[in-house]
Amino acid sequence: MTTTPTTHLTDTQTQALLLKLTVLADDEIILAHRNGEWTGHAPILEEDIALANIAQDELGHAGLYLSLAQTLGGSDPDRVAFWRGPDDYLNTRLVELPKGDWAFTMVRQFLYDTFEALWLEAATRSTYAPLAEVAAKAVREEKFHVQHTALWVERLALGTPESERRTRAALTELWPHAAQLFQPVEGEADLTAAGILPDLNAVHARWTDLVTRHLVDKCGLTLPDAPTTQPGRDTHTHHLAPLLEEMQSVARQHPDAEVW
Amino acid sequence: MTQPQSPSSDTQWPRWEVFKQDAPNRPHQAVGSVHAGDPPHALLTARNVFVRRPAAVSLWCVREDDLLTATPEELTTNPALLDSPGETGTYHVGVKRTNKRSMTFVDLSGTVQASGSGDALRQAQVMHPDVLAWMVFPESAVVRTDEDPGTVESWFAPAKDKTYKQQQHYGVIGRHVGELKRAGLMPGRAASEEGA
Numbered sequence: 001m002t003t004t005p006t007t008h009l010t011d012t013q014t015q016a017l018l019l020k021l022t023v024l025a026d027d028e029i030i031l032a033h034r035n036g037e038w039t040g041h042a043p044i045l046e047e048d049i050a051l052a053n054i055a056q057d058e059l060g061h062a063g064l065y066l067s068l069a070q071t072l073g074g075s076d077p078d079r080v081a082f083w084r085g086p087d088d089y090l091n092t093r094l095v096e097l098p099k100g101d102w103a104f105t106m107v108r109q110f111l112y113d114t115f116e117a118l119w120l121e122a123a124t125r126s127t128y129a130p131l132a133e134v135a136a137k138a139v140r141e142e143k144f145h146v147q148h149t150a151l152w153v154e155r156l157a158l159g160t161p162e163s164e165r166r167t168r169a170a171l172t173e174l175w176p177h178a179a180q181l182f183q184p185v186e187g188e189a190d191l192t193a194a195g196i197l198p199d200l201n202a203v204h205a206r207w208t209d210l211v212t213r214h215l216v217d218k219c220g221l222t223l224p225d226a227p228t229t230q231p232g233r234d235t236h237t238h239h240l241a242p243l244l245e246e247m248q249s250v251a252r253q254h255p256d257a258e259v260w
Numbered sequence: 261m262t263q264p265q266s267p268s269s270d271t272q273w274p275r276w277e278v279f280k281q282d283a284p285n286r287p288h289q290a291v292g293s294v295h296a297g298d299p300p301h302a303l304l305t306a307r308n309v310f311v312r313r314p315a316a317v318s319l320w321c322v323r324e325d326d327l328l329t330a331t332p333e334e335l336t337t338n339p340a341l342l343d344s345p346g347e348t349g350t351y352h353v354g355v356k357r358t359n360k361r362s363m364t365f366v367d368l369s370g371t372v373q374a375s376g377s378g379d380a381l382r383q384a385q386v387m388h389p390d391v392l393a394w395m396v397f398p399e400s401a402v403v404r405t406d407e408d409p410g411t412v413e414s415w416f417a418p419a420k421d422k423t424y425k426q427q428q429h430y431g432v433i434g435r436h437v438g439e440l441k442r443a444g445l446m447p448g449r450a451a452s453e454e455g456a
Contacts, residue, residue, distance in 0.1 A: 044273070044295060045295075046294045046295055046296070046305045046308070046309055047305070049308055049309050050304075050305055050308035050309065053308045053312055054308075057418075137421075140413050140414045140417055140418050141414070141418050143410070143413075143414040144307070144414040144415055144418075147304060147414075148304050148308070151300060151301060151304060155297065155301070
């Protein structure tokens with residue numbers, strides 16, 4: 001990996017980076033919506049507030065990615081979020097699955113937060129300064145998210161027989177989808193070689209090590225088998241369409257709204 | 261009919277008083293409380309609930325059971341509060357001086373060496389005779405955030421960069437109610453309220 005600052009992107013690099021930023025933002029938007037579904041329903045008021053905070057942070061990260069994409073020639077962030085349908089969204093299935101119970105929500109958030117924190121930490125060393133700046137801003141919040149959700153997974157896994165059963169069930173359902181977070185986008189290898197994007201394989205290795213230490217060594221859980229191949233990010237479960245329909249309903253009813 | 265709850269049916273987690281420090285040279289202030297299962301949970305939840313926007317550099321949490329509070333009136337009617345037991349050691353003293361900020365119960369004003377909670381309360385009363393209320397708790401009961409740069413960076417730094425949008429930032433959607441009143445477009449009161 002080179003450490004020379006990248007000041008000029010080729011057209012091919014720009015297209016690949018635009019795609020990568022969209023992929024990253026899509027995961028954040030969909031997960032934020034799923035977390036937002038807990039508002040008013042979390043097990044205790046304090047956690048209701050905490051999860052709403054986390055959801056807002058994730059949405060903020062999506063805003064950072066999409067604003068950067070806009071400077072590279074992408075569309076207005078609101079257009080990207082509210083005017084694309086399920087066929088165009090590129091989020092993982094990990095984040096679009098229904099919110100489930102509290103254990104499901106916390107296990108999913110833990111798997112995602114650890115990925116995002118590690119990816120962002122690596123991205124702070126991007127040779128492309130605008131991306132390094134975005135990563136430096138977002139990684140601070142993400143490290144806190146990891147602490148919050150890691151604590152919850154531990155409490156649930158080591159709590160009552162019922163909470164342990166639910167945590168195991170959540171991990172069994174979610175684990176096969178987590179690997180999709182590490183699928184490179186088209187043209188990503190070139191950006192990684194140029195030091196613009198983090199090495200996804202290295203992030204994957206660190207992620208596996210970190211989540212294994214927490215889930216297995218600390219929480220006494222067993223990692224299920226994961227499928228060796230994953231469908232692409234352009235294939236979705238039937239859960240995404242109704243999510244987008246709800247999330248986008250206000251924007252689509254008021255396409256000319258100037259004040260949000 | 262509501263039945264009195266037995267103690268075993270109380271599923272609430274313990275309540276923790278949250279103390280927030282806004283800047284290194286400012287006192288810790290009580291800003292409210294959280295329910296949490298254990299000390300790390302209390303701190304993480306306190307951060308999410310109380311450090312979303314305003315600046316902070318440190319958080320403390322103290323279990324409700326470890327706090328002793330009293331108003332002057334309470335001390336008059338129940339002087340036995342000054343005999344409350346507790347371990348010998350350092351106690352934090354907090355005082356409530358004003359009712360203006362309902363969110364803030366007390367500012368921490370320093371520590372005393374005491375033989376128990378009641379002794380600490382007695383010293384607080386002598387040191388700060390003209391306040392609305394006192395609060396004391398032993399140093400050993402305090403759970404604190406780490407002071408290492410990593411914690412400061414991930415727990416407290418993000419909030420400082422965030423702007424808090426005042427209500428008027430969002431403007432008025434539709435027409436202001438005053439405008440509607442002047443135009444005679446606001447519905448009148450219900451008949452039952454007219455003569456009231």
